[in-house]
Amino acid sequence: MKALAGFRELYPEEALRRGVILSTWRRVARCYGFEEYDGPTLEPLDLYSKKNAGGEEILGQLYRFEDGGGRQVALRPEMTPSLARMAASKEKHYRKPMKWFAIGNFFRFERQQRGRLREFIQLNCDILGDAGPDADAELVAFAIDAMRGFGLRSEDFVVRLSHRKAWTSFLEAHGLSGKQIPGVLQIVDKLERDAPEVLEEKLTAVGLSLSQVKDFIKGPPPPELHHVIGNLTSRGLGDFFEVDLSIVRGLAYYTGLVFEVFDRSKSLRALAGGGRYDALVSGLSDGAVDLPAVGFGMGDVVLGNFISEVPHAEALMQTRLAEARALDVYVIVADEARRPEALRVIQSLRDAGLTTDAGLSPSKVGKQFQAAELAHAKFAVVVGSEWPSLKVKRMATRAESEVPYGELAEWLKNPQA
Amino acid sequence: MKALAGFRELYPEEALRRGVILSTWRRVARCYGFEEYDGPTLEPLDLYSKKNAGGEEILGQLYRFEDGGGRQVALRPEMTPSLARMAASKEKHYRKPMKWFAIGNFFRFERQQRGRLREFIQLNCDILGDAGPDADAELVAFAIDAMRGFGLRSEDFVVRLSHRKAWTSFLEAHGLSGKQIPGVLQIVDKLERDAPEVLEEKLTAVGLSLSQVKDFIKGPPPPELHHVIGNLTSRGLGDFFEVDLSIVRGLAYYTGLVFEVFDRSKSLRALAGGGRYDALVSGLSDGAVDLPAVGFGMGDVVLGNFISEVPHAEALMQTRLAEARALDVYVIVADEARRPEALRVIQSLRDAGLTTDAGLSPSKVGKQFQAAELAHAKFAVVVGSEWPSLKVKRMATRAESEVPYGELAEWLKNPQA
Numbered sequence: 001m002k003a004l005a006g007f008r009e010l011y012p013e014e015a016l017r018r019g020v021i022l023s024t025w026r027r028v029a030r031c032y033g034f035e036e037y038d039g040p041t042l043e044p045l046d047l048y049s050k051k052n053a054g055g056e057e058i059l060g061q062l063y064r065f066e067d068g069g070g071r072q073v074a075l076r077p078e079m080t081p082s083l084a085r086m087a088a089s090k091e092k093h094y095r096k097p098m099k100w101f102a103i104g105n106f107f108r109f110e111r112q113q114r115g116r117l118r119e120f121i122q123l124n125c126d127i128l129g130d131a132g133p134d135a136d137a138e139l140v141a142f143a144i145d146a147m148r149g150f151g152l153r154s155e156d157f158v159v160r161l162s163h164r165k166a167w168t169s170f171l172e173a174h175g176l177s178g179k180q181i182p183g184v185l186q187i188v189d190k191l192e193r194d195a196p197e198v199l200e201e202k203l204t205a206v207g208l209s210l211s212q213v214k215d216f217i218k219g220p221p222p223p224e225l226h227h228v229i230g231n232l233t234s235r236g237l238g239d240f241f242e243v244d245l246s247i248v249r250g251l252a253y254y255t256g257l258v259f260e261v262f263d264r265s266k267s268l269r270a271l272a273g274g275g276r277y278d279a280l281v282s283g284l285s286d287g288a289v290d291l292p293a294v295g296f297g298m299g300d301v302v303l304g305n306f307i308s309e310v311p312h313a314e315a316l317m318q319t320r321l322a323e324a325r326a327l328d329v330y331v332i333v334a335d336e337a338r339r340p341e342a343l344r345v346i347q348s349l350r351d352a353g354l355t356t357d358a359g360l361s362p363s364k365v366g367k368q369f370q371a372a373e374l375a376h377a378k379f380a381v382v383v384g385s386e387w388p389s390l391k392v393k394r395m396a397t398r399a400e401s402e403v404p405y406g407e408l409a410e411w412l413k414n415p416q417a
Numbered sequence: 418m419k420a421l422a423g424f425r426e427l428y429p430e431e432a433l434r435r436g437v438i439l440s441t442w443r444r445v446a447r448c449y450g451f452e453e454y455d456g457p458t459l460e461p462l463d464l465y466s467k468k469n470a471g472g473e474e475i476l477g478q479l480y481r482f483e484d485g486g487g488r489q490v491a492l493r494p495e496m497t498p499s500l501a502r503m504a505a506s507k508e509k510h511y512r513k514p515m516k517w518f519a520i521g522n523f524f525r526f527e528r529q530q531r532g533r534l535r536e537f538i539q540l541n542c543d544i545l546g547d548a549g550p551d552a553d554a555e556l557v558a559f560a561i562d563a564m565r566g567f568g569l570r571s572e573d574f575v576v577r578l579s580h581r582k583a584w585t586s587f588l589e590a591h592g593l594s595g596k597q598i599p600g601v602l603q604i605v606d607k608l609e610r611d612a613p614e615v616l617e618e619k620l621t622a623v624g625l626s627l628s629q630v631k632d633f634i635k636g637p638p639p640p641e642l643h644h645v646i647g648n649l650t651s652r653g654l655g656d657f658f659e660v661d662l663s664i665v666r667g668l669a670y671y672t673g674l675v676f677e678v679f680d681r682s683k684s685l686r687a688l689a690g691g692g693r694y695d696a697l698v699s700g701l702s703d704g705a706v707d708l709p710a711v712g713f714g715m716g717d718v719v720l721g722n723f724i725s726e727v728p729h730a731e732a733l734m735q736t737r738l739a740e741a742r743a744l745d746v747y748v749i750v751a752d753e754a755r756r757p758e759a760l761r762v763i764q765s766l767r768d769a770g771l772t773t774d775a776g777l778s779p780s781k782v783g784k785q786f787q788a789a790e791l792a793h794a795k796f797a798v799v800v801g802s803e804w805p806s807l808k809v810k811r812m813a814t815r816a817e818s819e820v821p822y823g824e825l826a827e828w829l830k831n832p833q834a
Contacts (some may be wrong), residue, residue, distance in 0.1 A: 010456070093428075099774075
């Protein structure tokens with residue numbers, strides 16, 4: 001029997017890697033003063049099918065079914081609709097801006113390909129209750145530092161900034177109506193995927209040409225982005241972003257800044273993406289709550305692949321994995337008659353907060369030393385004829401000491417030479 | 418629009434509490450030398466309906482449906498079947514015993530009541546590849562220390578130990594066949610819930626009486642538990658457990674030790690439970706892999722309720738919440754013309770690993786100090802006329818210093834008096 005295709009079984013090696021990714025995200029989020037929240041994994045289907053929430057594409061990828069009580073439900077494909085509902089119902093309790101993040105698992109019934117799974121983990125960060133470009137910049141800075149937290153540098157990745165309002169101005173100046181704009185943005189979203197003839201035909205149908213669109217994209221940074229650019233430059237993050245108006249984002253709810261994070265070689269999918277969605281909370285609350293917001297999501301799958309391909313990032317990952325794996329003490333039972341004393345020693349070391357392991361059943365001392373090494377133990381503590389003292393061996397140097405039982409935990413926390 | 422009944426929206430206060438629970442579990446698991454793993458949230462339905470995996474009750478509580486590819490799938494109601502499959506397929510790669518833990522979300526379509534949700538988080542710990550009672554004891558010791566990790570004491574909770582083999586011996590001695598035993602254990606499992614007449618009737622039908630069963634439960638600890646009791650006592654954990662043969666556990670796959678953790682007043686459901694399941698891996702691998710195992714699960718819902726009801730545990734929780742919430746620095750912009758310098762300061766402090774926040778838009782200095790206090794900041798750093806030096810205020814004492822920008826991060830990491 002096997003797991004479903006597109007779903008991961010994380011054995012300890014892989015789970016430890018994912019653990020480093022998640023704890024790095026949490027550390028950077030805390031550094032920025034973001035607070036963690038979480039929502040349900042299973043939601044009413046309505047949350048995603050309601051106007052403005054998500055888009056056509058995401059609806060086709062939902063894991064949806066009827067539950068035992070006859071309710072139409074769906075596994076969450078993204079966090080933003082749940083967040084918008086939560087924020088709308090309790091926003092009065094929180095000072096603005098609300099800087100919130102979540103780390104959770106999400107589900108999309110997608111065709112399988114590299115970097116895409118049907119269940120994945122995503123970091124979601126949002127700033128709610130502030131409509132200004134400084135909030136946009138704070139969020140983009142966080143996305144940059146989330147990448148830098150893995151040792152990734154400006155030569156490795158870049159944030160591509162764009163703005164839906166700049167597109168709206170451009171399209172309106174070319175005679176398009178507000179109703180036509182979402183359709184045109186869908187065309188622009190496929191600029192790198194569709195054939196030029198297809199694009200030209202689609203654009204001609206709405207009175208535009210491909211060269212007009214390309215000229216706009218190649219043009220100077222639009223005024224809508226000036227403030228964000230200035231803010232990020234003041235922070236010293238000027239090397240980490242560029243303006244790229246070809247970014248429009250697939251989801252229907254964006255209203256302002258939009259951005260994506262790419263590896264410089266563009267060999268992978270976007271590493272993260274997000275933008276401003278000032279109307280979503282209002283839409284989901286039927287106009288009851290007006291809460292401007294900007295947010296982004298970063299998945300663990302593409303990021304994990306990317307880290308492993310960048311040597312200095314992978315080296316940092318290896319250092320962190322080694323730290324996470326290290327065991328303080330492995331207790332060796334040299335005389336099986338002393339197992340009760342060994343159990344007492346093990347318990348006292350764990351009580352002192354030292355990570356401690358030992359074999360569960362009798363085996364030769366040499367085998368136990370081997371197990372200590374395979375467990376990456378810093379010290380081996382031997383329970384044997386020295387009792388009530390213990391032989392302590394530093395695994396790296398093989399240096400030995402004899403330490404009385406009552407002083408052992410303290411000694412190991414502040415080992416001599 | 419609302420979340421589904423039985424599913425949680427965790428706002429930052431609640432998410433922070435859950436974060437403390439999860440990080441405590443991880444800390445204790447690491448202390449015991451357990452390694453983390455994870456499996457898919459969605460699984461083939463077969464995994465749970467197959468013989469020996471789970472039981473009738475859990476099958477009736479599954480969230481099950483047909484996915485877009487016509488596969489029968491279910492949201493995981495527990496971890497053990499996924500673990501057994503993972504262990505069976507790769508056990509050759511790992512030294513024995515494998516000490517593995519997972520923290521994940523699980524789903525059961527249950528009637529709603531206190532301490533029961535339809536989605537919950539559970540810690541799962543298992544020792545695989547060791548059939549001996551020392552492995553049983555190591556696992557029970559971990560369950561005890563997982564509780565002690567929250568400041569809970571022997572007067573607050575107790576582990577109730579029992580053994581399926583002791584029941585088998587007793588029932589066989591009273592003439593029951595192996596085929597009858599699972600049915601009798603189902604009756605025993607409801608000893609505290611069903612009426613005496615109902616129990617008597619059910620037991621009489623298989624040739625037993627309620628008093629025979631009660632006498633067995635009240636009798637001396639069975640020999641099957643002697644070794645585990647000795648091991649736990651050697652560790653100094655004698656106050657944390659008692660023998661209680663009324664524990665049999667509902668799941669079908671247990672074969673040896675079974676145990677549950679209860680609050681001493683028994684006012685809540687079991688806080689944790691588990692046992693030995695030596696045949697499950699073999700069953701799920703169609704006999705290909707024989708891997709004895711013992712494990713337990715501990716949910717976050719009942720535990721969270723319990724902690725809040727025990728004053729010394731709640732006090733420890735509050736201390737940890739305060740630590741998790743604390744911010745190192747709040748940056749105050751006293752002169753809006755200095756915002757670019759303030760952004761540089763913020764970035765440099767975050768780069769140095771200090772948790773740092775600031776207002777995103779202009780506001781009065783008094784308001785900003787108030788925000789610093791509400792954010793639990795240790796220091797306020799004022800960017801104003803002193804630039805390129807900064808005024809630093811320790812929030813607790815209001816003591817002020819002036820520090821040059823280039824020395825600020827170091828100063829804050831090692832603050833003077």
